[in-house]
Amino acid sequence: MKKKSTAILVALCAAFIPLIAGCNACGGETGAALDGRMPWYMPTLYEFSEFKIEKYLMKVDSDEIKRDRLLAEGTASFTLEEAESSGNARLSICVTVTYNGDDANGTSRNLTDSMNSEVVFSKTTLLPVTSKKSVKSAKRAGAEDMSYEVTVDYENAQAVLNRANQNKPETKSINIGSQTFDNEQLFFAMRAFSALAPGSSQSFRLLQPYQSFVYDRGTYPMGMTVAGELTEFALDFYKNDNLYGMELGENSKPKVNAMCATVSISEENRGPAIKAYYSSQPFKISTNISTNKVLVGITETSYGATLNQRTDTFYTLSDYRASTVSQ
DSSP states (O other), rough: OOOOOOOOOOOOOSOOOBBBOOOOTTTSSOOOOBBHHHHHHTTTTTTEEEEEEEEEEEEEEEEEEEEEEEEEEEEEEEEEESSSSSEEEEEEEEEEEEOOOOOGGGGGTEEEEEEEEEEEEOOOOOOOOEEEEEEEOOTTTTOOOOOEEEETTTTEEEEEETTTTSSSOOOEOOOSSSOOOEGHHHHHHHBBBTTTTTTTTEEEEEEEEEHHHTTTEEEEEEEEEEEEOOOOOOTTOOOSSTTTTTOOOOOOSSEEEEEEEEEOOOSSSOOEEEEEEEEOEEEOOOSEEEOOEEEEEEEEEEESSSSSEEEEEEEEEEEEEEEEEEO
């Protein structure tokens, strides 16, 4: 089932083109209220998060959706630090995914895709200043090179796209609006929402720069809903000796109680939602400093030609580092 105009290019995912579902519980669109103090507040900002990526072909077993075969593995990292421009933060994201030789991968067998992005935004309002994203898609047999680079200058409301399969860059003006977040800061914008709490919801607007060229449109209305109950989330790949206050599970790996937030495009044409998991307990950095609502996992779902061809991509926090001094 191929969805069209509401595909959301989030910073992650093997193919970098997951589809997002609509949000029925988010109500009318309103500006997003932010925490009075950012969850990553430190005297000198530095926070690094690394995730293990696993992409699985799924199956139905006794009416439950379960993992069937591993299709791809990779790594995603987020680095949040001070930007050179005063009063701003910089979020850098790096993703690499390698598909294995399973026949279900088709023309992606044994290929590697990668993505690098960076967004600079205000430390107080979270409003983006600039963003850039570079996607390097391995060449598939019989297909065009889908690699590209896109940049956005929010002050001048202008975006530039360079596609690998075109000789000239494309430039367009974009209607940003009063409160719009960049696609690359999606999971961190949600993390700073006051509504990121059990049983809450929030509407907001998101600019997906690449989509603005593909579908000749501006921002997307988005919705976030948070489950009323916490979920125990196991960090089975965690490799840092510093647990930042997390408890150990039976397998001697840390676990946290997490808030499950579903993020979605609030439009009729839609695909599966993305679920993001945030720790409900602070990560203790030093005696007097903690970070809050740390992102510990993401689950993305996609479908092939039919709903029976389902793949889920799981991101699990494997390393976390935060410091009160400049790195």
